[in-house]
């Protein structure tokens with residue numbers, strides 16, 4: 001009798017075990033959901049790196065072939081930026097980098113060619129010293145108050161986004177900045193978007209003050225300046241340039257509203273270029289201290305070496321301003337008695353900045369931009385709990401700009417015993433487990449994954465209750481039967 005009773009107990013245990021295995025399989029599904037979330041995080045991390053602050057922007061130099069997204073505007077005030085070669089993809093998502101300041105060339109050395117196909121090993125400066133490769137692209141990025149001031153003894157080109165570009169693309173970007181190069185070695189120049197090279201620049205805006213100074217009057221050199229590009233053969237489509245140029249040279253100048261010198265290279269290169277729908281306005285003031293003068297300067301392209309390009313609907317409103325005194329460098333601000341008055345414009349829905357006005361000559365300049373401070377009204381989208389971060393959405397009452405922010409997890413009321421321990425762990429847990437802000441698509445994907453995990457949790461609870469119930473009933477029946485039989 002007892003044997004039979006134990007047999008029944010074993011059967012009941014087997015049934016319970018089978019049901020538990022079934023539940024475990026569902027549990028495994030939940031785990032794979034969590035794994036999926038983790039995989040998604042790794043995937044998005046490896047495919048697109050999101051940049052939230054100056055430190056993360058600087059870290060681009062460690063992986064210059066990766067794909068990057070800006071998550072917000074970034075203020076680079078007080079940080080020296082060393083140009084590096086970029087081969088990846090940077091999408092600014094419409095955000096701005098403020099006060100990027102550069103005073104040195106990068107490590108890249110590339111060959112550049114003058115109009116006689118002489119070759120020069122050349123150095124470069126810009127946000128990147130070099131942008132190269134057909135996948136390399138910068139888009140939807142604004143450089144606000146970019147400052148480049150480089151002095152060098154080498155052949156050198158500087159440009160806002162890249163000193164040198166090869167086959168890369170710049171699309172839907174803008175720059176507002178002041179660029180200055182002081183050099184004297186044979187071949188050098190300044191460009192509003194890029195210094196030297198080829199590739200494509202499309203739908204961009206440059207509002208730039210460009211200064212190029214030849215620091216040695218005893219040697220003749222080739223000097224280049226362009227609102228978009230100093231020298232090369234980039235394809236330009238639908239760009240708008242406002243240029244204030246100052247070019248002092250004891251050699252040959254090549255100055256253009258769009259491009260200083262348009263030329264295919266290396267020797268024998270055949271190419272069908274395209275320059276359409278661009279607009280250049282402004283003025284280049286220059287001197288060419290040279291008895292054998294050519295003085296190329298006009299609103300489209302300074303000197304055109306190759307005519308094999310589509311040329312359509314380009315317009316300009318440009319002033320060629322040549323001066324004939326060669327002893328004083330031409331500078332944006334060059335009055336004898338500068339008396340600067342400053343006015344701080346605080347940030348609001350637009351960036352703040354400091355405006356400097358010379359009381360003697362009226363020269364104006366803006367500097368020290370500060371990040372926007374919108375007047376947000378906040379709505380909680382998801383309450384924070386003890387285990388999860390919440391999220392709130394802000395809409396600016398003045399301009400309608402939107403943003404979202406994370407709400408920290410709720411910290412439970414400390415009991416007297418745990419108080420000491422909590423105080424120790426608080427500072428660590430508070431910042432370290434904060435989820436990083438990511439682009440909305442990534443957040444949406446994560447949300448749908450979380451939802452799926454949530455649904456699974458419901459099923460697991462239901463099945464667990466069923467298993468416990470069935471097991472209890474089986475044990476009860478078996479116990480009752482064995483009792484009856486013994487009686």
Ligand SMILES: [Zn+2]
Nearest residue numbers: 335338358361
């Ligand atoms: Zn002045």
Ligand SMILES: [Zn+2]
Nearest residue numbers: 349374396399
């Ligand atoms: Zn606003």
